[in-house]
């Protein structure tokens with residue numbers, strides 16, 4: 001991040017640099033904190049904010065409070081100043097633009113403003129390219145991408161597995177919901193005939209029973225009922241709405257892995273799932289030469305207790321986290337710790353090609 005802030009920091013150099021250095025010493029060796037008499041300035045130096053992230057407008061218009069030192073107080077992220085006041089443009093190291101509002105013309109890029117030389121504009125989207133509109137309009141404008149793509153400058157996945165030590169005495173059986181009443185379940189919010197997943201579902205339901213929730217015609221599940229309902233299913237159809245590189249959403253992380261059903265995934269190739277989740281934690285539609293074979297396998301697996309349980313082995317070592325309810329502020333604060341490792345100068349000349357590569 002030095003690069004981004006160098007101009008500002010050379011101005012303040014001398015004393016501030018010392019203070020900040022002292023501050024980082026305190027962070028690295030907390031014992032020093034105890035040995036050193038605490039003064040107002042020392043405490044300030046720990047929380048010194050040398051990265052400023054400006055949220056140009058709030059995604060979906062959902063505004064959050066910016067009271068206090070948001071990143072530090074709420075998320076324990078130091079040296080990070082999150083603001084949403086557009087008049088702070090000239091002081092911002094990062095300016096974040098959420099794609100949706102740009103796409104629908106509700107917001108526009110402030111191309112009339114002179115950007116500070118080291119300022120980075122961040123293109124932020126959690127949608128797949130199929131739902132991002134024509135990003136060609138933004139070619140040559142952005143310096144960073146922020147998305148679920150692993151190769152984005154700022155990687156913000158829909159979820160992840162976090163190593164966890166559950167101690168001894170726990171067995172895989174403890175993680176498998178006891179009462180299984182449905183073979184396969186599918187929760188669909190956006191039912192569209194042209195989705196590949198709809199075609200797959202239409203074929204699959206002729207081979208095995210599939211219980212469907214949502215999609216307008218079926219029983220709607222609210223947030224509270226979602227996971228308990230899924231826990232009664234042996235398998236959860238974690239079918240993405242479109243198929244793109246790394247596009248693996250809460251359908252895997254939340255509905256499937258947290259819901260206590262084995263996810264049957266439809267999305268990018270298996271190798272991409274295996275980069276983020278153990279290979280025996282899910283079943284991939286492409287693992288089978290036909291849906292008939294898939295159906296046969298699921299029916300057999302539901303009856304084979306031991307083999308079914310093996311799909312839960314990962315639960316002995318990891319905990320699944322899902323981010324769909326994480327507030328935007330946390331995502332934006334997380335830009336700060338990444339700042340120093342980003343390329344100093346970068347321009348997305350062809351955002352469209354980047355999206356589809």
Ligand SMILES: *[C@@H]1O[C@H](CO)[C@@H](O)[C@H](O)[C@H]1NC(C)=O
Nearest residue numbers: 001002020050051079336340
């Ligand atoms: C903040 O500034 C200090 C001193 O200039 C530097 O060592 C540190 O890396 C900077 N932090 C970030 C996140 O850029």
Ligand SMILES: *[C@@H]1O[C@H](CO)[C@@H](O)[C@H](O)[C@H]1NC(C)=O
Nearest residue numbers: 043044046047048069072073
């Ligand atoms: C500054 O950091 C210390 C911990 O190092 C914390 O106790 C204090 O509350 C922080 N102050 C502010 C204003 O964030």
Ligand SMILES: *[C@@H]1O[C@H](CO)[C@@H](O)[C@H](O)[C@H]1NC(C)=O
Nearest residue numbers: 118119140141143345346347
């Ligand atoms: C950011 O992109 C703009 C527009 O292409 C460019 O002029 C500027 O040099 C880039 N800045 C950085 C820090 O990469």
